Amino acid sequence: MGQPARNIILANGEFPQDRQCLDALRNAAHLVCCDGATVALIASGLREPDAIVGDLDSLPEPLKRRFADRLHQESEQETNDLAKAFRFCQSQGWTDHLVILGAMGRRDDHAIGNLALLLDFAATAPDVQLWTDYGYFQVLASSATLPSTPGEQLSIFSTDSAQPITTTGLRYPLVAQPLEKLWCGTLNECAGSSFRLEFPGTSPLLLYRPLPRVAGKQPPASAPRLPWRKVHFIGVGGVGVSGLAQILLDAGVAVSGSDAQDSTYARRLREQGAQIFIGHHAENISDDADLVVYSAAVQADNQERQAAQHLGIPQCRRGQFLARLAPYFRRVVAVSGSHGKTTTTAMLAHILREYGMNPGYLVGGIVTGWERSASAGSWEFLVTEVDESDRSQELMLPALSIVLNIDDDHSWGIGGTAGLEECFARLARQSLQTLTWDTPDLRRILQDAPNLTALPLTASEDALLTTLPLCGAHNRQNAAIAVAAAQLLGVPREDAIIALRSFPGVQRRLTIRWQSEDRQCAFVDDYAHHPTELSASLQAIREQFPKQRLVVYFQPHRPERILRYGKRFAAILAAYADHVVLVRPFLAWEDEDADANPQTIVDAINRIAPGKAELTTTDWEPLACEIRQILQHPPTPLVIAVIGAGDIGNIGAWFEKHQ
Numbered sequence: 001m002g003q004p005a006r007n008i009i010l011a012n013g014e015f016p017q018d019r020q021c022l023d024a025l026r027n028a029a030h031l032v033c034c035d036g037a038t039v040a041l042i043a044s045g046l047r048e049p050d051a052i053v054g055d056l057d058s059l060p061e062p063l064k065r066r067f068a069d070r071l072h073q074e075s076e077q078e079t080n081d082l083a084k085a086f087r088f089c090q091s092q093g094w095t096d097h098l099v100i101l102g103a104m105g106r107r108d109d110h111a112i113g114n115l116a117l118l119l120d121f122a123a124t125a126p127d128v129q130l131w132t133d134y135g136y137f138q139v140l141a142s143s144a145t146l147p148s149t150p151g152e153q154l155s156i157f158s159t160d161s162a163q164p165i166t167t168t169g170l171r172y173p174l175v176a177q178p179l180e181k182l183w184c185g186t187l188n189e190c191a192g193s194s195f196r197l198e199f200p201g202t203s204p205l206l207l208y209r210p211l212p213r214v215a216g217k218q219p220p221a222s223a224p225r226l227p228w229r230k231v232h233f234i235g236v237g238g239v240g241v242s243g244l245a246q247i248l249l250d251a252g253v254a255v256s257g258s259d260a261q262d263s264t265y266a267r268r269l270r271e272q273g274a275q276i277f278i279g280h281h282a283e284n285i286s287d288d289a290d291l292v293v294y295s296a297a298v299q300a301d302n303q304e305r306q307a308a309q310h311l312g313i314p315q316c317r318r319g320q321f322l323a324r325l326a327p328y329f330r331r332v333v334a335v336s337g338s339h340g341k342t343t344t345t346a347m348l349a350h351i352l353r354e355y356g357m358n359p360g361y362l363v364g365g366i367v368t369g370w371e372r373s374a375s376a377g378s379w380e381f382l383v384t385e386v387d388e389s390d391r392s393q394e395l396m397l398p399a400l401s402i403v404l405n406i407d408d409d410h411s412w413g414i415g416g417t418a419g420l421e422e423c424f425a426r427l428a429r430q431s432l433q434t435l436t437w438d439t440p441d442l443r444r445i446l447q448d449a450p451n452l453t454a455l456p457l458t459a460s461e462d463a464l465l466t467t468l469p470l471c472g473a474h475n476r477q478n479a480a481i482a483v484a485a486a487q488l489l490g491v492p493r494e495d496a497i498i499a500l501r502s503f504p505g506v507q508r509r510l511t512i513r514w515q516s517e518d519r520q521c522a523f524v525d526d527y528a529h530h531p532t533e534l535s536a537s538l539q540a541i542r543e544q545f546p547k548q549r550l551v552v553y554f555q556p557h558r559p560e561r562i563l564r565y566g567k568r569f570a571a572i573l574a575a576y577a578d579h580v581v582l583v584r585p586f587l588a589w590e591d592e593d594a595d596a597n598p599q600t601i602v603d604a605i606n607r608i609a610p611g612k613a614e615l616t617t618t619d620w621e622p623l624a625c626e627i628r629q630i631l632q633h634p635p636t637p638l639v640i641a642v643i644g645a646g647d648i649g650n651i652g653a654w655f656e657k658h659q
Contacts, residue, residue: 006028006029006030006096006097007028007029007030007032007089007094007095007096007097007098007099008024008025008028008030008031008032008098008099008100008101009032009033009034009082009085009086009089009098009099009100009101009103010025010031010032010033010034010037010041010049010101010102011034011037011081011082011085011100011101011102011103011114012034012035012036012037012081012082012102012103013037013102013103013114014102015037015040015041015044015102016101016102016131016132016133017133017309017312017313017314017315018132018133018312018314019312021101021131021133022044022046022312024099024101024131025041025046025047025101026046026047028099030050030051030089030092030094031047031049031050031051032049032050032051032052032053032085032088032089032094033049033051033052033053033085034052034053034054034081034082034084034085035052035053035054035055035056035057035058035059035081036054036058036081037102038052038059038063038067039059039060039063042063048067049067049070050070051070051072051088051092052067052070052071052072053072053074053081053084053085053088054073054074054081054084054085055073055074055075055081056071056073059071072088074087074088080113080114080117082100082103082114082117083117083120086098086117086121086125089125090124090125095121095124095125095128096125096127097127098121098125098127098128098129099128099129099130099131099136100114100118100128100129100130100131101131103118103130114130115130115137115157115206116159118130118137118139118206119139119159119204119206122139122141122204126139126141133314135208135209135210135227136208136209137206137207137208138206138207138209139204139205139206139207140197140204140205140206140207141201141204142199142201143196143197143198143199143201144196144197145194145195145196146194146195146196146197146207147193147194148169148190148192148193148194148195149190149193150190150191150192150193151189151190152189152190152209152210153188153189153190153210153227154188154189154190154207154208154209154210155188155207155208155327156174156179156188156197156205156206156207156208157179157205157206157207157208158178158179158199158203158205158206159203159204159205159206160178160202160203161178161179162178163178163179163199163200163202163203164176164177164178164199164200165177165178165179165197165198165199165205166197166198166199167188167195167196167197167198168195168196168198169190169191169192169194169195169196170188170189170190170191170195171188171189171190171191172188172189174188210227226248226251226253226325226328227290228248228253228290228291229253229254229288229290230253230254230255230256230286230288230289230290231245231248231253231254231255231256231289231290231291231292231293232255232256232257232258232284232285232286232289232291232292232293232304232308232313233245233255233256233257233258233292233293233294234257234258234259234280234292234293234294234295234298234302234304234305235257235258235259235294235295235297235298235318236257236258236259236265236266236269236274236276237259237260237261237262237263237265237266238259238265238295238297239265239363239364239365239366239373240295240318240362240364241257241293241294241295241318242257242265242266242268242269242373242374243362243363243364243373243374244293244318244321244322244325244362244374245257245269245274246268246269246272246372246373246374246375247325247360247362247374247375247376248325249269249272249273249274250375250376251376255269255273255274255275256274256275256276256277256284256286256289257269257274257275257276257277258276258277258278258279258280258281258284258304259276259277259278259280260278260279260280261278262278264366265373266278268371268372280298280302280303280304281303281304282303282304282306282307283307284304284307285304285307285308285311285313287311287313289308289311289313290313290314291313291314291315291316291321292304292305292308292313292314292315292316293315293316293317293318293321294315294316294317294318295317295318296317296318296319296389296390317390317392318392319386319387319390319392319393319395320392320395322362322384322386322392322395322396323392323395323396323397326382326384326396326397326398327397328379329360329379329380329381329382330379330380330381331380331381331382331399331400331489332381332382332384332396332397332398332399332400333348333381333382333383333384333398333399333400333401333402333485333489334384334385334386334393334396334398334400334401334402334427334431335348335383335384335385335386335402335404336385336386336388336393336401336402336403336404336424336427337402337403337404337405337406338388338404338405338406338407338408338530338532339404339405339407339474339530339532339533339536340404340405340474340477340478341364341385341386341404342363342364342365342385342506342509342527343365343475343478343505343506343509344385344402344404344478344481344482345361345362345363345364345383345384345385346361346363346365346367346503346506347478347479347482347500347503348383348402348482348485348486349361349363349383350367350499350500350502350503350504351482351483351486351491351496351499351500352381352383352486352489352491354498354499354502355486355491355495355496355499357378357380357381357489357490357491358377358378358380359375359377359378359380359381359382359383360375360376360377360378360379360380360381360382360383361374361375361377361382361383361384362374362382362383362384362385363385363506364385365506365507365508365509365527366506366507366508367504367505367506367507368504368505368506368507368511369504370504381489386427388420388423388424391419391423393423393424393427394423394426394427394430396427396430397430397431398427398430398431398432399431399432399433400431400432400433400434400435400485400488400489401427401428401431401433401434401435402434402435402436402481402485403424403427403428403434403435403436403442403446404436404437404477404478404481405437405442405532406420406421406424406441406442406445407530407532408420408564421445424445424446425445425446425448425449428446428448428449428452429448429449429450431449431450431451432450432451433450433451433452433453433488434446434449434451434452434453435453435455435481435484435485435488436452436453436454436455437454437455437457437477437481438454438455438456438457439457442454453484453488455480455481455484457477459480459481459484460473460476460477460479460480461476462480464494464497465479465480465483465497468497468500468501468503469501469503470500470503471510471540471541471543471544472510472536472537472539472540472543473536473539473540474536474540475510475540479500479503482496482500483496483497483500486499507525507652508525508526508527508649508652509526509527510524510526510537510540510541511524511525511526511652512524512525513525513652513655513656514631514655514656514659516634520548520637520638521548521631521634521637521638521639522545522548522638522639522640523627523631523639523640523641523642523652523655524541524639524640524641524642525641525642525649525651525652526541526641526642526643527643527644527645527649528643528644528645529556529557529561529644529645529646530561530565531565531568531569531572534554534569534572534573534643535572535576537641537643538550538552538572538573538575538576538577538641539576541576541639541641542576545639547637548636548637548638548639549578549579549636549637549638549639550576550577550578550579550638550639550641551577551578551579551580551581551638551639551640551641552573552576552577552579552580552581552640552641552643553581553583553623553627553640553641553642553643553644553648553651554569554573554580554581554582554583554643554644555582555583555584555585555586555643555644555645555646555647555648556569556582556585556586556598556601556644557585557586557644557645557646558585558586558587559585559587559596560596562585562596562597562598562600562601563596566600566601566604567604569601570601570604570605570608571604571608573601573605573613574604574605574608574609574612574613577612577641578612579612579613580602580605580612580613580614581613581614581615581616581623582598582601582602582613582614582615582616583616583618583620583623583644583648584598584615584616584617585598585646586644586645586646586647586648598615599615601613602614602615620647620648620650620651620654621650621654623648623651624650624651624654624655624658627640627642627651627655628655628658628659
């Protein structure tokens with residue numbers, strides 16, 4: 001990117017953390033700060049702004065007093081603060097070699113809006129650029145030949161979906177090819193010391209180029225270049241984070257990571273060359289890391305996050321990193337929904353694998369018999385589940401989105417029911433194609449999706465599907481939509497169904513950990529932690545074991561679910577179980593809530609069926625011993641089901657190891 005720009009606008013958005021960005025801020029001749037970014041700038045200690053522009057509503061009073069002579073208030077509500085700051089720069093004559101920092105924000109609508117403003121600014125400030133922590137956007141008003149580094153990666157974005165673009169000097173040349181929409185640019189690679197972009201010039205192009213420090217890495221020939229040489233993962237022992245680390249290892253990226261305790265996932269990454277630390281310590285972070293990725297459970301005061309901040313290493317959450325990694329695959333399939341994501345993702349990946357398509361995949365669970373839960377594959381497809389709980393699925397731009405269902409789980413943390421529905425609606429709007437079920441609610445929520453396919457609910461009753469070795473109506477629904485998705489990706493229906501006959505299942509999704517020779521007694525392990533999931537799981541268990549006595553060990557997951565769903569949990573458990581042992585709640589990273597008392601669930605069950613339920617405060621390992629002892633001499637045809645998303649999940653693996 002050459003020498004630091006002489007003039008900088010620091011916009012509302014995530015405060016830049018890249019060392020080169022921070023150096024540019026420190027050394028800028030003029031620094032104009034949108035009011036919403038002022039607090040982060042002052043907290044950084046880098047320097048003071050030369051001017052603060054905006055409506056100033058978000059500026060704390062102490063800062064207003066401190067910088068009273070530098071405030072330039074503009075209250076026009078129809079104009080975003082970046083445009084206000086640019087107008088101020090124009091009035092001062094500060095538009096030569098102008099750089100905009102911190103303008104990408106957390107949401108794609110903000111990012112796209114700011115890129116559109118960048119195009120507007122270029123009309124009067126041709127050298128304007130928008131920098132990110134990884135590279136920069138520049139505007140091309142007409143065809144041009146540009147210098148490059150052999151192997152350098154870049155992305156081309158067109159503002160006109162019909163404008164034909166021709167390239168030379170790139171690894172994957174374009175010949176009069178239009179790009180379908182602005183934010184679905186094409187990833188490419190420079191073949192030599194220069195490249196040329198030719199286009200009619202009626203509409204400008206945006207070109208995204210990486211920072212020099214992340215260019216020039218030599219990956220395996222079969223993998224596209226990624227803009228990271230080394231990534232550190234905090235919480236690497238979790239299935240979602242470890243899967244992302246696995247894909248980077250496949251691409252030849254150096255990986256380090258840490259977790260509070262060792263795990264199967266961490267050990268597998270270590271075996272493949274990752275540097276894995278047990279325990280979170282500042283010294284685990286080295287200054288050669290290009291990025292730090294952390295799980296949702298890792299808070300800002302984590303020692304490693306603090307060390308990364310001190311070293312100026314960019315950080316992002318797991319879901320944000322998935323959105324950054326996904327565009328390196330040619331086609332992304334995002335599996336969303338309140339329930340069933342992991343199983344459906346695994347089913348679709350299994351179909352594509354069996355059909356010989358070598359997909360990339362990221363499954364949020366252990367698929368029985370698979371060596372890993374994630375793979376880069378051939379970089380043609382990425383089949384991944386996406387997360388609504390932190391709204392990170394809104395950052396995805398899939399070729400195909402699958403919306404399985406929309407229930408009220410997680411709604412309390414993302415703006416209530418309206419926020420939850422908008423989260424799924426936005427994912428669908430940003431997808432080239434969306435596949436869902438034909439229900440009034442799903443059609444209403446997803447009505448603005450550009451290409452919506454809604455399956456009839458009867459699709460799961462297809463005769464071929466009902467012969468699959470799948471237990472439970474919900475699993476037959478998952479299979480039906482996985483088959484429909486596979487068809488959209490080019491797999492004939494019959495072949496997809498044949499592939500599912502060998503689907504091994506996902507662990508802790510109705511997993512039978514043990515069964516007696518006469519099949520009269522069994523131990524079933526399941527992940528359900530929402531009333532809809534609990535009901536579906538218990539119905540499936542009753543379908544498979546209709547005459548056995550059913551004893552359920554159920555652990556609520558997080559206090560919020562006890563408060564919201566306690567009565568529904570009680571009604572479902574009372575209806576399906578012969579006896580219930582309610583295990584003390586798993587708090588995750590939340591604090592205990594006195595109002596979220598699990599005894600209320602026990603009392604509600606016993607009001608329906610006196611004596612049916614009891615509460616235990618016993619830890620999971622003694623419970624595992626108790627279950628093993630019962631099953632050594634079961635008093636009657638018996639099924640014990642261990643259900644929940646917390647540490648109760650350790651029981652199944654322990655049981656298999658110790659039986």
